[in-house]
Amino acid sequence: MIKNIKQILKRFHLFSMAKKSYHFLTKAKKNIYNRLFPTAKIILYHRIANPENDPHLLSVSPENLYLQLKFLKENFSIVPLVQIVRWIRGRKLKNKTVAITFDDGYADNLHHALPILKELNIPATVFVTAGNIVSGKSFYWDVETPEADRGRPMTGEELKKLANCHLIEIGAHTMSHPKLKKISQEEQEKEIQQSKEILEKVIGMPLLSFAYPFGGLDSFDNETINLVKKSGFHYACANIHERVTNRSDIYALPRYVIRNWNLEKFKEEFNKFI
Ligand SMILES: [Zn+2]
Numbered sequence: 001m002i003k004n005i006k007q008i009l010k011r012f013h014l015f016s017m018a019k020k021s022y023h024f025l026t027k028a029k030k031n032i033y034n035r036l037f038p039t040a041k042i043i044l045y046h047r048i049a050n051p052e053n054d055p056h057l058l059s060v061s062p063e064n065l066y067l068q069l070k071f072l073k074e075n076f077s078i079v080p081l082v083q084i085v086r087w088i089r090g091r092k093l094k095n096k097t098v099a100i101t102f103d104d105g106y107a108d109n110l111h112h113a114l115p116i117l118k119e120l121n122i123p124a125t126v127f128v129t130a131g132n133i134v135s136g137k138s139f140y141w142d143v144e145t146p147e148a149d150r151g152r153p154m155t156g157e158e159l160k161k162l163a164n165c166h167l168i169e170i171g172a173h174t175m176s177h178p179k180l181k182k183i184s185q186e187e188q189e190k191e192i193q194q195s196k197e198i199l200e201k202v203i204g205m206p207l208l209s210f211a212y213p214f215g216g217l218d219s220f221d222n223e224t225i226n227l228v229k230k231s232g233f234h235y236a237c238a239n240i241h242e243r244v245t246n247r248s249d250i251y252a253l254p255r256y257v258i259r260n261w262n263l264e265k266f267k268e269e270f271n272k273f274i
Contacts, residue, residue, distance in 0.1 A: 039243035040084050040097040041273055044255040046104055048112040051149035056141060058104075059151070060260045062112045066120075067263040072098050072270075073120050080123040080169060081209060084244060084253070085235045091246045100124040101237060101255060103173060103211055104139060105132065106151040110162045117167055126162060127173035127211035127237070130195035133159055133202065139177065156202045163203035171209035172196050172233070179219045180212060188224055193231045208234040215239025215255070225251045243274065 046058035048065050060068070072078055076098045087093040100117075102109050105128035117124055132139055132153035142150045154162065163170045172195040174180070180188045196207050210233040212220040217240065228236050228251060235250040242254035256273050258266070 037245065038093040038095045039245050040087075040093055040095070040099070041243055041270075042081065042084065042099045042101060042237065042253055042255040044237075044239065044257045045100070045102045045113070047106045047108055047151045048102075048116075049106075049108045049151055051145075051151075053146060053149040054260070055145060057259055060258060062116065064260055064262060064266070065113060066116050068258065068261070068266045069100070069116060069120050069122055071263060071267065072100075073122060078122050081125045081237075081253075082169065082235070085250050088244070088246055088248055088250055093244065093246045101171075101211070102126045104177070105129050105154050105159070105173065107154045107158055108151055110154060110158050114162060114165060114168070118165070121167070123167045123169070125169040125171050125209060125237075127171040127209070128159060128195075128199055129153065129173045129175070129177045129213075130198040131175040131177075134198060159199075159202055160204075163205060169209065170199060170203055170205070170207060171211055171237075172199055172207055173211050174213055177213040179214055180224045181219055181221050185223060185227070189227050189231075192224075192227050192233075196231055196233070209236065211237040212239070220252075225249075241273070 045060055048062055049059045050061040051059055076096050077094065078098050078100060081099040081101060084093070084097065084099050100122060102113065102124060105126065109126055129139065133156055136153070136155065138150055138152060159170070162168055174191040175195050176191065178191060180191065192210065200207055210228050212224065215238045220238070235253065237255055238252045239257065240254040241256050244254060248254065261269060
């Protein structure tokens with residue numbers, strides 16, 4: 001009987017040793033892997049509002065934005081987009097880093113998102129569709145949305161205010177938000193080049209970054225990338241759901257779209273971003 005107990009304990013002890021070694025090795029393997037292949041994440045918001053109807057699922061409520069960003073701030077290093085680009089150039093990307101971006105240029109980016117970004121001291125890049133800043137007209141995908149639920153583009157004055165905050169980088173997002181790959185080279189060039197010139201004039205600063213409208217692989221190609229480079233942009237964002245690595249193309253940076261998730265759902269989705 002005693003012999004049996006001893007044997008069991010011995011076996012148990014060995015079992016726990018094996019378990020400890022296994023965990024140690026798994027952790028070491030993960031550390032080595034992370035060091036060899038560091039990754040970062042770039043996330044993408046559109047509207048920051050709480051409309052009753054949101055047919056394109058573009059809105060995140062200010063409450064959820066606050067909780068999502070606070071969680072990221074507490075658990076990751078949030079850096080300006082340009083920092084991620086610098087790291088990629090030097091093959092020195094850092095793990096557990098995140099960059100925040102907003103697309104289209106909705107006025108609520110200034111009125112709802114900026115106060116939260118300021119409170120949490122978080123940098124962000126806002127990609128603006130220049131044609132709507134000039135015309136003041138609703139974005140074409142919003143025209144069918146009831147007016148009470150529709151977000152409006154920023155005015156020139158609002159854009160200037162946003163750009164003057166040290167936390168914000170303004171980038172271009174074409175003139176009229178077309179699928180660039182589907183239009184002629186001349187039209188693409190005009191969309192890209194003009195948006196840069198107009199936005200630079202409005203904010204009085206040079207623009208370094210660009211985001212392809214829609215951003216999927218069906219919305220831009222190498223010809224588009226060459227035109228973006230030719231127009232003087234230093235880097236560009238796509239909308240491909242992948243992590244950033246040291247091998248990422250700085251003219252097609254991958255991003256994850258964020259929806260109006262509460263904190264629990266956000267954590268769950270964010271962990272799934274691979
Ligand atoms: Zn867009």
